[in-house]
Amino acid sequence: MHLDLIQSLSIAGDSSKANDDRAGAGHAHAWVIDGATDLGEPGLLDNRGGAAWIAAEADRAFAAADSGSIEQACRTVFERVAAAFAEERTRAPESWELPSASFLAVAIAGNVIDCAWLGDCAALLIRDGQATRIGPQRDIRDDETDLARSVAHHGLGSVKRAAPILDVLRTARSRPDRLVLGVDPAGAEHIYYSSQACVAGDELLLMSDGFAAVTDLYRLIDQAALPGLLAESGLSGIAARLRAAEAEDAECARWPRFKQGDDATAIWLRVAA
Numbered sequence: 001m002h003l004d005l006i007q008s009l010s011i012a013g014d015s016s017k018a019n020d021d022r023a024g025a026g027h028a029h030a031w032v033i034d035g036a037t038d039l040g041e042p043g044l045l046d047n048r049g050g051a052a053w054i055a056a057e058a059d060r061a062f063a064a065a066d067s068g069s070i071e072q073a074c075r076t077v078f079e080r081v082a083a084a085f086a087e088e089r090t091r092a093p094e095s096w097e098l099p100s101a102s103f104l105a106v107a108i109a110g111n112v113i114d115c116a117w118l119g120d121c122a123a124l125l126i127r128d129g130q131a132t133r134i135g136p137q138r139d140i141r142d143d144e145t146d147l148a149r150s151v152a153h154h155g156l157g158s159v160k161r162a163a164p165i166l167d168v169l170r171t172a173r174s175r176p177d178r179l180v181l182g183v184d185p186a187g188a189e190h191i192y193y194s195s196q197a198c199v200a201g202d203e204l205l206l207m208s209d210g211f212a213a214v215t216d217l218y219r220l221i222d223q224a225a226l227p228g229l230l231a232e233s234g235l236s237g238i239a240a241r242l243r244a245a246e247a248e249d250a251e252c253a254r255w256p257r258f259k260q261g262d263d264a265t266a267i268w269l270r271v272a273a
Contacts, residue, residue: 001108001200002027006268009235011243013210013261020051020101021208021265022059026066029073029107030269032121033058034208036100036180037259039170045088050099053088057081058101058181070107070114071193078181078188085183096170100180104135104206108271113198116191119180120144122212125196126203126227133223134196138216145217147172148256156252157260169258200273205230210262214242217255235266 005025012019020035035051045053061080065073085099102119115123115134123135147168154162161169172178179190205226214220220241221229229238246261 001111001198002272003030003108003204004270004272006203006270007235008265008267009211009239010265011239011263013259013263018049018052019263019265020049020055021210021263022055023206023208023265023267024059024063025267025269026063028109029062029066029070029105030204030206030267031059031062031103031105032123032206032208032265032267033062033181034102034119034121034210034263034265036102036173038097039166039173040094040097044090044093044097045085045099046090050097051101054081054085054099054101054181054183057084058103062105069109070105070116071191073107074105074116074191075185075188078185081181082183082185095174098183100173100178100182102209103181106134106204106206108198111197111199112195113202113204113271115194115196118187118191120209120212122207122209122216124205124207124223124226125198126205126230127199127201129227131205131223131227132196134194136192138212138223144258145256148252148258152252152256156256156258157250161258165258198271200271202271203227204269204271206267206269208263208265210264211239211242211266213262213264214238214245217257218242218245220245230268235268238266239264 035055061077104117104121
């Protein structure tokens with residue numbers, strides 16, 4: 001078995017800033033990465049923000065890991081990111097500015113899809129028009145929504161965050177129990193794994209949370225309807241609905257969130273013999 005690429009899409013939430021998402025696919029594995037938004041000015045890694053930096057480093061590492069088990073591939077990614085950070089950082093970091101990212105990766109071995117993840121990226125296995133969630137379930141983002149709601153009176157969605165919001169985000173980012181792809185190779189010990197059978201013709205949709213918001217946060221599209229819409233209008237059609245809804249809720253009142261539009265990335269693949 002191998003993976004055929006159907007479509008991929010990645011659009012920045014703000015075109016004046018770097019897109020901190022990445023996605024890619026090899027012969028038998030694929031991945032999506034969502035760098036955690038920077039909470040300060042660049043400087044730790046010269047002029048590049050930590051979110052864009054870790055997304056790019058992890059993307060290169062996953063691209064080079066096209067053999068062996070998914071567990072070994074993920075460990076290698078963690079090790080490469082940690083080594084690059086140790087070499088490139090310019091000073092000792094604050095805990096809240098350590099580069100980190102959510103990720104989800106899949107690999108095919110025989111008739112089995114292995115999935116690995118940390119954070120809130122999402123994935124669907126589509127068979128005969130039916131979508132099944134693999135990886136984290138969609139309620140994983142509820143904590144962030146609750147956090148945004150708790151500080152909404154300070155103003156959400158603005159380009160320049162109010163100091164109280166920044167303080168809340170930095171505190172949350174510094175939690176020792178936060179499980180993400182980061183710059184400590186020991187973090188690979190906390191990766192979640194799952195496996196499910198697959199057959200030729202199955203499709204996979206891997207999404208950063210910014211794209212998955214169309215079903216998870218905004219509930220614009222029911223998960224059951226997603227395969228049909230995907231076949232009809234592709235990733236770009238779904239992304240258009242996403243951005244239209246965000247533009248209509250520019251104040252982040254209907255859907256509490258920390259920025260009007262998040263980077264949104266998806267990769268759509270087919271399992272082939």
